[in-house]
Amino acid sequence: MKNIRNKYLVYLYLKVAFSVTMFGCSPSAEEKPIAEDFKNAEFNLVSLDSLPTPDQTFIESKRTLKLGKPEIVSYKNNKVDFKYLKNKISLPQILIPGENGIIEPKSNPLIINKRNIGRPVVIQATEPKSKDFNPYNLLNYGLSTGLIDNKVHNTFQDSKGNLWFGTYKGVTQFNGSTNKHYTINQGFLDDFFVKMKEDAKGNLWFLFDKEIEVFDGKSLVNFRFQPEDKFLDLFTDIIIDRKGNIWVSSRERGVFKIDKNLQTYTHYGEKEGLSDKVLCMVEDQNGSIWLGTENEGLFKWDGKIFCNYTKGLFDKTVFSISLSRKNELWIGTWTGISKISGDFIEHFVGLSPSWTSSVFMDSNENVWFSTLSNGAFYLNQNKIYNIHAKNGLPSNEAYDVMQDQAGYIWISTVNGVAKCNTMFRAITEEDGLTSSVVRSLAVDKKQNLWIGSELGGISYFDLQKETFSKFYMKDGLPGSNIVSLLVDADQETWVGCYIGYLSKISADWKTITHYPLSGSFLVSIFQDHLGDIWYSSREKGGVFRLNKKSNQLTHYTTKQGLVDDQVIKISQDADLNYIFATFKGVSFLSKDKGVFTNYPMSPNQKFDIVESSFQDHTGAYWFGILTDNGLIRLDRKTNKIFTFLEESGLPDNTVMGIIQDKNKNLWVNTLSGLARISRYNLEHFNDVIMKSQNVIINGFTKENGYLDNGDGRHYIAIDKNGFLWVPNAKSVARVDLSANVRETKNMKVEIVNVTLFNESLEWKRDSTYTLSNGLRIEKLAFSDFEPWTGLPLGLKLSHNNNYLGFQFAAINTSNPIAVKYEYILEGLDKKWSTPTYFNEVSYAKIPPGKYTFKVRGINSNGVSREEASFNFEISPPFWQTWYAYLAYILLFGISLYFYIRFRVWQRLKKIKEREALRTKISSDLHDDVGSILTGLSMQSQMMSLKADEKAKKQLLELSDMSFEAMDRMRDTVWAIDPSRDRFENLVDRMRSFAEKNLPNKNIKHNFVIEIDKPKEFINPDKRQAVFLIFKEALTNILKHTNATHVDIKVIKDKRGFFLYIKDNGTNKPVENKEGQGLGNMRLRAEKINANLKLEYIKGFAVTLSFMLED
Amino acid sequence: MKITEICIIEDHKIVRDNLRSYLELHEEFKVGLVCGSAEEFFNEVKHANGISCEILLLDIGLPKMSGIEALPLLLELKPELNIIILSSYEEEDMILKAICNGACSYISKKTSLKDIVDAIRVVIQGGSYMSPSIAREIINHLMGGRVSKATILSERQKEILEKMVDGKTYTEISTELFISVETVRSHIKKMYKVLHVNNKSEAISMYLKGQIK
Incomplete structure (x- = not known):
């Protein structure tokens, strides 16, 4: 009975366990395949032999006229004159503290006050403004864009990339998307901002007129010096030295060095050997502190002695000071700047009637300085250029100039802050162009520029002399709308007009030759390797080839196999095949002019007004499409095309000129800005695309200082000096490719807000919120506030408050609009999202669990490694908590236990009933x-x-x-x-x-018993069969043998059951008279699968054996 | 001649009638109440204000109350009553239950009528009669049973036990019997199980007391 119960229990357990396992398993999700962006190019071949030969004529009718003398104007380029002086530096006066009446500086305890800071006022940033005449492409920020005030006299950038604009009304933190205002309303003790610095821990040191405040993102610490009753300091500057000490200068009490322990300070004033009137400070590469003073020259403190430099200075008042990477000291003085390098001091003065508020050297080694009456200046290769109110700056009263991490120059003025991208300069009619609307460009052998304008003629820009030579119709040009230009190998300049015919200016500028029968609307002129001049006439259609020597003119049209007669650009590739970019496709004409390979316009290849064509150094072809179809790359080796559109990062889908710079980067002019594709991407194009990575396109639009709209069709040029020249709608842009203006690779993103059910909350602990939709937010918990963002740390929400939204913003003051974001909610999402411009995302019905929301930004440098994250937890409802699950398991276990017990009881009951039946039957x-x-x-x-008797x-x-x-x-x-069921x-x-x-x-007998576990059960059938066989065997002995002794052996062990009966009777087999006994024995043995052996070996021997059941 | 009144409780009529008829052939006996169940007997006795017979032939397999269950109640009514069990049950437990409950004799129904009368006479004379097979069951019970109270060892086990009694070690035993030490251990383990002992000392003690066959 016990055996049966055990077996049944095991069976039930296995059944239940199997069911639970199968129920709990679920299949994994399938992954999506990578999309293919490459398409097969469609083309057809046309043999010119099979088509009519092109028309050939001779240009007979041409006129050669005397070219008029051009008007020459200087390109001022905002250069200014200045006075240059160079002196040797005289020996300084040495002042040693502790000697000659100079006292030793003393260390005193700081007065420290810590308090909480309120939430800043957040204003969404709007687009910056710019002036009409704006050759420096300045973008102006001020009150109108969200700053706290227009009067910005210091700009600082922290390590994360935020810009801080300090005004007299407080400070604005600008990350490219939002402005956050910090004033006395948030807890600062002063609004009169002077300067700020960031220490190694990321704390921000704000220097106000009378206060020093340190902000760690959560609280403010105020530092004051003793004695408080003489608190009259007017602070002027703050620096943090390499040891971590903070130096604060004041106008009347010298300098205070706050020790890095932030508990004590050391004072240096006149009594200690310094001046009391310190205006500026800088630490040099040796760790010495240089201090500029009012009327007492320059001091240097090396930690032990003061050196006072006065002789040789242009002025003893030093307003500003900085150290260049070359270890030159630059100081701002009255009317200009001075440079101290080695034993000499050079002065660049006479620039401004007022003092120089700041000076520094940028990453391109331009020295910038701001003045209080003449705007900002920069010194480059001993020339000084002026940026002022008339050429784009908001005001001439400039307080500060600095360079941010990306390389932009920020000029703080009384009327806002100007951002300058030094890559771009716009040259317009005001500078000397015949017209600001530029249609064509060409670079001659001297690396000077020919610029064709609309309704303006031609400007010849001599870059060395910095002059413009202007040619008009009166000088002999056949038209005023110059749409094509070419300087050929003989330095003759070919000119194509919109209305007007082909003409050629001689290399010596003495004559101009007209070709009246050339046709008009000449959009492209090209000289091939043989010296022939090719041009397209949209009026006549097709292209013409002019042999300069023989004047033979050959005309190719669609009749000869051209894909279309409206040809916009003519060029040749590295294999000297001719490329014709047309309105309806691209034609390649083999070098021998025998075969056209045409790539026609089709739904798969949008060669719909192919504006430009270019072959890069890898052999790939690039085509700019005018009709909003982007930039197309054709690989003729693999016959694949790939299209770039705005989604890929192109500033605009209308693409014009394409060119490659000397570093093999590709530049593309579009309607809304410039695009750059790096050499790396050109050389690894297939790998990048097949790995589903983004080909990085660096876009330059108005957000980052490229303010004009592209024009000039396919024209774009690069001169030997490395300047890119791009025709635009209102200027020709000069792009300085060497300017180090580049977005940071480690662009940071901040999670600026977390919403619940699309509502922002003012996070407070132990609070209950009622949202506008009536929903109550209860059981909200968090441990602390995150510094800087004020978001809750370790947020826990109840299971029904599971609709969260995240708003994030990249810290990108260069080009915030072009930033894309990728995000992932770890714990829910399986992978990062596709890049998106949207800076917010919501998640509804988030299941209970722990989550981390992560977001990162993508700028022109690709995906940033810097991720912002936010951790939170959705608590499970009590019925999903661990203790609930434990209760479920217990309940299940108990239920299972009782179920099994019930089944066992049922089974036992049945068995007992059967046994009772057997008992009853037997009874x-x-x-x-x-x-x-x-x-x-x-x-x-x-x-x-x-x-x-009978x-x-x-x-x-x-x-x-x-x-x-x-x-x-x-x-x-x-x-x-059943009670007799045992062995x-x-x-x-x-x-x-x-x-x-x-x-x-x-008959004597010997009964040997070797029973292992006698109380074990034996099957009733077997029991009866064995007994009856035994009984039959003994009955046979009793009745039919003459035996006197019987050996009986009963063995039961792990091998089985054995019964052995042997008598010592006669050897002859004696049959049972009835004849049924032995037969019955055999039948019974067979019935129970037992082996029965009957032998007659000096007696009757019966051996019965069978295996035991498990 | 003393006449002994005998009552019969037997549920089968043919047995009842034959018993009565045969006993009535003997002048020394007077057959009193003859009932088909214990309940009927108690009922009759109640009306008769007591049991008048000296000998009661009692069957075990009766409807409702069994003979075993009726035994103490009968003796309560008349403690000096001599109850002879007349049953086809020859199992040790049934026999013991009957005797423990107060039966003075136990006769198998396989006994002839003549032997039944002899048995009654033995009881009248103050003796106790058991059928031979019944007596054997009782003897076996007193001797500790057969296999279930096993003290029966195999020859090999007996050999090993004898050598243990002689103080031989397992190694010596294995050497003398030409078997391995492991085999010796295995036999000893089985032996302990058979004898229901836990150690060598208990096994040797049983042997010395002659409890081992």
Whole structure:
């Protein structure tokens, strides 16, 4: 019974475990395949042999005229005159503290006050403004764009990239997208901002007129010097030296050095050897501090002595000071700047009637300085250029000039801050062009520029002399709308007009030759390797080839195989194939002029007004499409085309001129700005695309200082000096490719706001919020506030407050509009999102769990490694908590336990019922049949009393038979009695039978028992069969042998059950008279799958064996 | 001649009738109440205000209350009553239950009528009669049973036990019997199980007390 119960339990357990396992498993999601952006190019070949030969004529009718003398104007370029002086530096006066009446500087405790800071006022940034005449492409920021005030007298950039504009009304933090205002309303003790610095820990040191405040993102610490009652300091400058000490200068009390422990300070004033009137400071490469003073010259403190420099200075008042990368000291003085380098001091003065508020050297080695009456200046190669109110600056009253991490120059003025990208200069009619609308360009052998304008003629820009020579129709030009230009190998300048015919200016500028029958609307002129001049006439259609020597003119049109007659650009590739960019496709004409390979316009290749064509150094072809179809790259080796559009980073889908610079970067002129594709991307194009990475396109638009709209069709030029010349709608842009203006690679992104159900919250601990939609936010918990953003740290929300939104912004003051974002909610999303311009995302119905929201930005340098993250947790409802699950498991376990117990009880009950039935049957048999047989026997005995001898004998036999029947019945009852189901019961019965019967025939017996676990159950059928075989065997011995001894052995072990019976009777087999006994034995053995061996070896031997059930 | 009144409780009519008829053939016996169940007997006795017979032939397999269950109630009514069990049950547990409950004799129904009368006479004379097979069951019970109270060892086990009694070590035993030490251990383990002992000392003690066959 116990065995059955155990087996059943195991079965049930396995069944349940299997079910749970299968229920819990779920299949994994499939991954999406990478999209293919490459398309097969469609083309067809046309043999010119199969088509009519091109028309050939000779240009006979041409006129050669005297070229008029051009008007020559100087290109001022905002250069200014200045006075240059150079002196040797005289020896300084040495002042040693502790000697000659100079006292030793003392260390004193600081007065420190810490307090919380309020949330800043956040104003969304709007587009900056610019003036009409703006050759420096300045973008102006002020009140109108969100700053706290227009009067900005210091600009600072922290390590994350935020710009801080300090005004007298407080400070604005600008990240490119938003402005955050910090004033006394937020807890500052002063609004009169002077300067600021950032220490190594990222704390910001604000220097106000009378206060020093340190902001760590959460709280403000105010530092004051003793004595408080004499608190009259007017602070002028702040620096942090390499050791971490903070130096603060004042107008009347010298300098205070706050020790890096932020507990004490050391004072240096006149008594200590310094001046009390310190205006500016800088640390040099040796760790010495240079201090500029009012009227007392320059001091140097090396930690032990002061050196005072006065002789040789242009002026003893030093307003500003900085150190260049070359270890030159630049100081701002009255009317200009001075440079101290080695033993000499050079002065660049006479520039401004007022003092120089700041000076520094930028990354391109231009020295910038701001003045209080004449705007800003920069010194480059001993020339000084002036940026002032009339050429774009908001005001001439400039307080500060600095360079940010990307290389932009910021000029702070009384009327706002100007941002300048030194890459770009716009040259307009005011500078000397015949017209600001530039249509064509060409660079001659001298690297000077020919500029064709609309309604303006031609400007010849001599870059060395910095002069413009202007040619008009009056000088002999056939038209005023110059749409094409070429300077050929003979330095003759070919001119194509919109209305007007082809003409050629001689190399010596003495004559101009007209070709009246050339056709008009000449959009492209090109000289091939043979010296032939090719041009396209949109009026006549097709292209013409002019042999300069023979004047033979050959005309190619669609009749000869051109894909279209409206040809916009003619060029040749490295293999000297001719390329014709047309209105309806591109034609390649083989070098031998035998075959056209045409790539026509089609839905798959949008060669719809191909404005320009260019072959890069890898052999790929680039085509600019005018009709909003972007930039197309054609690889003729693999016959694949790839299209770039605005989504790829192109500033505009209308593409014009394309060119490659000397560093093999590709430049593309578009309607809304310039684009640059790096050499790396050109050389690894296929790899980059096949890895589904983005080909980085650096865009230059008005956001980063390229203010004009592209024009000039396919024209774009590069001179030997490395300047890119780009025709625009209102100027020709000169792009300084060497200018180090580049977005940072590690652009930081900030999560600026976290919303719940699309509503912003003012995060407070232990608060309950009611949203506008009526929803109550309860059980909200967080440990602290994140510094700088004020967002909650370790936010925990209840399960039903699971609709979160994230707003983020890149810290990018260069080109914030071009920033894309990628984000991921770890714990929910499987991968990063595709790049998007949207700077917010929402997640609804977030399941319980712990999450981290991450976001990163993509700028022109690619994906930034800097990620912003926000951790939060959605608490599960109580029915999903661990203790609930534990309760479920317990409940399940208990249920399973009771279920199993119930099933076991049921099974046992059935077994017991069966056993009870067997017991009842055996009992009933025993009682009823036994009693009947007893009655029969008694009846026979009673009847025998009165019967005669014969009848009596029969009746007594009947009585004996009844008894025998009772014995048989008892055997049967025993066989089905469930209480006799053990091996010991079988052995007992066998033994009992042997003991009862063998002695009656004087047969001795030996009964050996080797039973392993006698109380084990034996199958009832087997039990009965074994006993009956045993009984039959002994009966045979009793009845049919002359044995005197019987050996009986019963063995039960792990091998099985063995019964061995051997008598010592005669050797002859003696059959049972009835003949049924041995047969029955065999049948019974067979029925229970037992082996039965009957042998006659000096007696009757019976061997019965079978395997035991598990 | 003393006449002994005998009552019969037997549920089968033919047995009841034959018993009564045979006993009535003997002048020394007077057959009193003959009932088919214990309940009927108690009912009759109640009306008769007591049991008048000296000997009661009681069957075990009766409807409702069995003979075993009726035994103490009968003796409560008449403690000196001599109850002879007449049953076809010859199992040791049934026999012991009957005797423990107060039966003075136990006769198998396989016994002839003549032997039943002899048995009654033995009881009248103050003796106790058991059918031979019944007596054997009782003897076996007193001797500790057969296999289930096993003290029967195999020949090899007996050999090993004898050597243990002689104080031999396992190694010595294995050497003398030409078997491995592991085999010796295995036999000893089985032997302990058979004997229901935990250690050598208990096994040796049983042997010395002659409890081992």
